[in-house]
Amino acid sequence: MTDTHNTPEALPAPGSFLAQAEAMGIVFEGDEVERFGRYLALLLDANARMNLTSITDPEEAWTRHILDSLSLMSVLSEMPDGARVADVGAGGGAPGLPLAIAMPHLRFTLIEATGKKAAFLRDAAAALGCTNVEVVADRAEALGQDHRLHRESYDAVIARAVGRVAVVAELCAPLAKVGGVVALIKGAKADEELVEAKPALHALHVVCAGVVPTPTGRIVVLEKARKTPRAYPRRPGEPKRAPLGVVRSESPRADADAGR
Secondary structure, three states, X not given: OOOHHHOOOOOOOOHHHHHHHHHOOOOOOOOHHHHHHHHHHHHHHHHOOOOXXXXXXXXXXXXXXXXXXXXXXXXXXXXXXXXXXXEEOOOXXXXXXXXXXXXXXXXXXXXXXXXXXXXXXXXXXXXXXXXXXXXXXXXXXXXXXXXXXXXXXXXXXXXXXXXXXXXXXXXXXXXXXXXXXEEEEEOOOHXXXXXXXXXXXXXXXXXXXXXXXXXXXXXXXXXXXXXXXXXXXXXXXXXXXXXXXXOOOOOOOOOOHHHO
């Protein structure tokens, strides 16, 4: 568990990060950059005790964790004040925590099934003063069938390094409101995965609204056209074991897995 009373010193932002952010049209306010640095310091400090990220070089972390996360701002920029965003498979906190810092008018729910990681996320959110963040320690499959609190309750659902599109769409789409969006940070194989995922997207009643190139990867944007059929998501673990519409013995690893 993160010791919030002995917070490690914030990592300074490299000039390359600030230049790339400026090129993306991102303007920082107040102490946002310093808080990003504090988040990275917390992440790397906790990573010495649990597996949160494979990226330990500070400069690379600014690009792969902060800039990659902030690339979703272009998708979320039109969301009204108080809109709800779910981060599925939040892991070490990216993209949810950096976005919560940069977009304080939105409410973020970080979904993480592993107890130790969920505890880190709660401590980090508190240490960073992210009052617009809540952490839910449960599986997305279970929450997607929770009709009282989570199913079809979010204006946007985001995910990074969770799995291939056919898998992640089943985890995310049931959480999104009708008319809401699912935004997935992906890598070079995004188009290939979308072809594979066509049967899954059809079954889930979502359509691909576009693929947005970014300096760190690509964002697959899905729009939810109708309510998700009650059968989805399936039981915990089943979407990964047997992706919808994909005929193969096992599901390949996500192309973005190295981004954690």
